Amino acid sequence: MNRETPAASFIPERIANLEDYVPVETDVKVKLDANENPYPMPEPLRAQLAELARSLDFARYPDPYARELIGKFAEVYGVRPERVVAGCGSDEVLHLLCQTLLCEGAEVVTALPDFSMYAFYAYLEGGRQVTAKRGADGQIDFGELKRIASSGDCRCVMFSNPCNPTGAVAPRDAVLEFVRSVSCPVIVDEAYGEFCTSDFSVLDMAGSLPNLIVLKTLSKAFGLAGLRVGFAVACEDIVRAVKRVKSPYNLNSFSQAAGVAALGRADEVFAQAKVIGEMTKAMYSALAGLAELGGYEPVEPGANFVLLKFGDGSRAQSLHAELLRRGISVRLMPGALRITCGTREENRLLLQEFEDILKDGIKA
Ligand code: PMP
Numbered sequence: 001m002n003r004e005t006p007a008a009s010f011i012p013e014r015i016a017n018l019e020d021y022v023p024v025e026t027d028v029k030v031k032l033d034a035n036e037n038p039y040p041m042p043e044p045l046r047a048q049l050a051e052l053a054r055s056l057d058f059a060r061y062p063d064p065y066a067r068e069l070i071g072k073f074a075e076v077y078g079v080r081p082e083r084v085v086a087g088c089g090s091d092e093v094l095h096l097l098c099q100t101l102l103c104e105g106a107e108v109v110t111a112l113p114d115f116s117m118y119a120f121y122a123y124l125e126g127g128r129q130v131t132a133k134r135g136a137d138g139q140i141d142f143g144e145l146k147r148i149a150s151s152g153d154c155r156c157v158m159f160s161n162p163c164n165p166t167g168a169v170a171p172r173d174a175v176l177e178f179v180r181s182v183s184c185p186v187i188v189d190e191a192y193g194e195f196c197t198s199d200f201s202v203l204d205m206a207g208s209l210p211n212l213i214v215l216k217t218l219s220k221a222f223g224l225a226g227l228r229v230g231f232a233v234a235c236e237d238i239v240r241a242v243k244r245v246k247s248p249y250n251l252n253s254f255s256q257a258a259g260v261a262a263l264g265r266a267d268e269v270f271a272q273a274k275v276i277g278e279m280t281k282a283m284y285s286a287l288a289g290l291a292e293l294g295g296y297e298p299v300e301p302g303a304n305f306v307l308l309k310f311g312d313g314s315r316a317q318s319l320h321a322e323l324l325r326r327g328i329s330v331r332l333m334p335g336a337l338r339i340t341c342g343t344r345e346e347n348r349l350l351l352q353e354f355e356d357i358l359k360d361g362i363k364a
Contacts, residue, residue, distance in 0.1 A: 014126070029327030030349055032340040035164065035192070035305050037223035039272065039343060048261045052254065062253035065243065069229070069256045072263040077216070079233050083207035085242045086251055086259075090191055090217040090230030093242075095121045097213065097232060098156075100245045101185055102127045106155035109148050111140045113165055113333070115189065118158040127155070138166030138299050138307070142178040149182045157182065160189040162196050162302040165331070165338045169200045169302035176202055179212045185238070187213045192303035194221035194273035195280065200302070206233040213238060220304070221273035222262050229259040276304050280341040286351050287339070293358045294319075296337075305340045307333075318362045319354075326353050 008016070024033045032038075041049075066086040074081040087093040094117060102108065104126035110118050111132045119129040132145045140159060149157050162169045179186045179202070193201055193216070206214040213234040219225035229251065232242065262269070284306045288298050295315050296308040310316040313335040320332040328350055331338040341347065 014123070024329060024331065026329075028324070028329040030342060030346045031329050032305075032342050032346065032350060033329040033331040033338075034225070035220060035303070035338075035340045036225050037221060037272075037276070037304075038341070038346060039223065041223060042265065042268070045261060045265060049258050052257045052261070056253055056257060058253065060253070061249050062251060062256055064248040064250075066251050066256050066259075069251070069259045069263075070231070072260045073216070073231055076263050076266045077203060077233075079203065080207065082236050083233050083239055085232050085234075085239050085246070086256075087230055087232075087246065088228040088250055088255070089219055089225075090189065090215045090232075091117060092228070092250065093215060093230045093232045094118070094158075094187070094189075095124070096242050096246050097187060097238075098122055098125045098127065100238070100241050101156050103155070105153065107153045109145065109154050109157045111145055111159050113138075113163075114158075115160050115164050118187075122156075122158075130154070134163075134166065134168070138163060138168030140168075140170055142170075142174055146178060146181050149184060154182075154184050156185045156187060158187040158189065160191060161200055162190075162192045164192065164303070165305070165307050165333055165336070166299050167301035167303050167305060167307055168299065169196055169198055172199050172202055175200070176205060176209075179205075179209055183211065185211045185213055187215060187232075189215040191215065191217045191220055194270055195277040195304045196302045197274065197277055198302065203233060207235040210235045210237075218259055218262055221269050221276075223269075224255075224258065224262055227255045227258050229255050273304075276341055279344065279347065280304050280306060283339070283341055283347050283351070287354070290355060290358055294354075305338050308337045308339070310335050310337070315362060319357060322357050322362060323350075323353060326357075328353055 070081050070084045070086055074084055098121040102125040106127040107130045108122035108127045109130050111134050132148050188202055203214045206212050213232055216231045218229040280301045284298055284301050296310045299307040316337050
């Protein structure tokens with residue numbers, strides 16, 4: 001950023017140093033770059049939302065504590081409503097947690113690779129990311145994480161489980177043992193939990209263990225990414241503090257009501273998410289069959305996407321560009337591609353184009 005102009009000089013260095021957010025390509029035939037639910041919203045739910053648009057009183061401010069929404073979420077996930085706070089996507093909830101828990105110079109420990117917004121929100125609050133490395137299979141080394149989190153000024157540990165982008169899943173027992181072994185808050189982000197079939201979730205322990213905070217979202221399995229609804233579940237002291245920090249009307253009335261309606265169809269959503277999880281495994285097997293030709297290593301998925309790790313990062317770039325040219329958007333990451341599971345037809349198209357590109361020989 002040019003800091004020479006008078007207005008630019010008003011921006012503190014920490015903010016001036018930020019890079020622009022680059023949105024992913026949206027004008028494509030097949031969009032497999034953002035880990036969204038690929039299926040259209042069920043018609044009965046769409047009709048319910050249309051009715052809400054007709055009946056809600058948009059001249060009035062929304063419920064600042066999103067009580068009905070939190071009540072429904074608590075009922076569906078079997079947690080206590082006093083232990084839940086809601087926000088505009090788990091992104092906002094994460095930012096609020098950073099505002100609540102961190103201070104200038106605070107160390108935030110993450111296990112890379114992981115969701116990039118952890119470091120971003122920590123940085124905004126003056127925090128500093130300290131990193132542990134994941135193993136080749138994407139797994140967290142909890143011993144190393146504990147060693148790093150136990151030294152110095154660690155104010156918080158954050159990781160996603162299942163992990164975005166690797167898709168690796170840490171078992172519940174290992175997560176709980178880790179949380180019990182450290183004294184700082186641990187944020188476990190279970191955004192993709194509904195797609196996972198193994199025993200990983202620690203949601204039921206959030207709040208019982210005072211330092212465990214679990215993040216949830218309606219953006220993935222529930223298919224409401226555009227309406228921005230997310231939650232944190234934590235002990236009441238933390239929830240009360242976050243509620244004091246948040247802006248009073250953070251979650252608009254339409255999203256609150258839409259969230260209640262979507263949560264009312266939870267059984268259907270959970271069943272669909274399991275099918276998507278299985279389809280992701282099938283996509284992984286097909287991509288594994290092309291691994292030698294493609295020069296990559298696929299990571300076994302525990303959510304709704306597959307990560308391909310390339311020895312040669314320029315091959316990932318070329319493949320990404322060629323797929324985009326053919327109307328398919330996947331996520332390019334350093335030395336890797338992350339491919340979201342689409343509908344059966346989208347997956348078929350992806351695999352066909354992918355194989356064609358590899359057989360034609362990509363120019364890296
Ligand atoms: N956590 C993880 C691991 C994610 O991948 C994402 C979105 N990609 C989020 C949180 C944020 O989701 P949202 O703000 O839409 O709830």
